[in-house]
Amino acid sequence: MEITLINQDWYLITKDVLTVLFTLAGLIIAGLGLATWKKQIKGSKEFEAAHNLHFAMLKLREAIKHVRNPAIWPSESQRAVKFIKEKNPEKSDEELKKNEHAYVYEMRWQKITDAYTEAESYLLEAEALWGHEIMDLTKPLNKKVRELNINLNQNFASPEMRTKDLMAIHDVIYDKSSETEQDAFSTEVSKSIDAIAGYLRGKIK
Structure with missing residues (x-):
């Protein structure tokens, strides 16, 4: 009878210990799973942010090419006049005709504005993920865009x-x-x- 009681006590103790161990194991596995999940989510966010920002920068590059295209077709001039007329209905037809060349570039510049707006939102997300370094990398590109804008204004200014x-x-x-x-x-x-793209590739390896 005494042996039976000892065996019963040992069984109960073992059962409790195993229950605790299984519970701890479950918590550890759950914790590891949560950590893996968080890592996967972060990796997914970083990949998406890098992809979106890189694509926006490529759009900006193409917008710059579009603005710098030396060829202006009559159909584009007509669209530019219409574009400006919608924005400034008070302008006379004579004034529109006189400045249609400049209006082509104003219409073209809208593509840069749109690309910049899109890139800015992705840049904020990238800065939140990786810090201010990405903002520093965009400074040379911003400088080129400003240079293009200044020279366009100079081109259409009076010679003096x-x-x-x-x-x-x-x-x-x-x-x-x-x-x-x-x-x-x-x-x-x-x-x-390319410098921005290289930085982004390094963040999603």
Whole structure:
């Protein structure tokens, strides 16, 4: 009878110990699963943020190319006049016709504005994930966009108001790249975007 009681007590103790161990094991497994899940979620967020930002930067590159395209077709001039007329209905037809060349570039610039707006939202997300370094990497690209804008304004200013040589202005506002070689401005834009892309690739390895 005494042996039976001892066996029963041992069984109860063993049962309690095993219950505790199984509970602890379950908590550990759940904790590991949660950590893995959090890591996967973070990895997914980082991949999405990197992809979106890189794509937005490529859109900005294409918008810059679009603005710098030296060719202007009559159909584009007509669209530009209509674009400006909708924004400024008070402008006379004579004034619109007189400045239609400048209006083409104003219409084209809208693509840069749209690309910038999209990139800004993704940049904020990237900064939240990885810190301020990504913002520093965009500074050279921002500088090129400002340079393009300044030179466009110079190009359409009256000659006495210009502070730069007209040929130097044209080197910036007109894309002179060939099929095999980019011009200086395009090269610098590509270099800036490549630096951003390299940083983003490093974040999703």
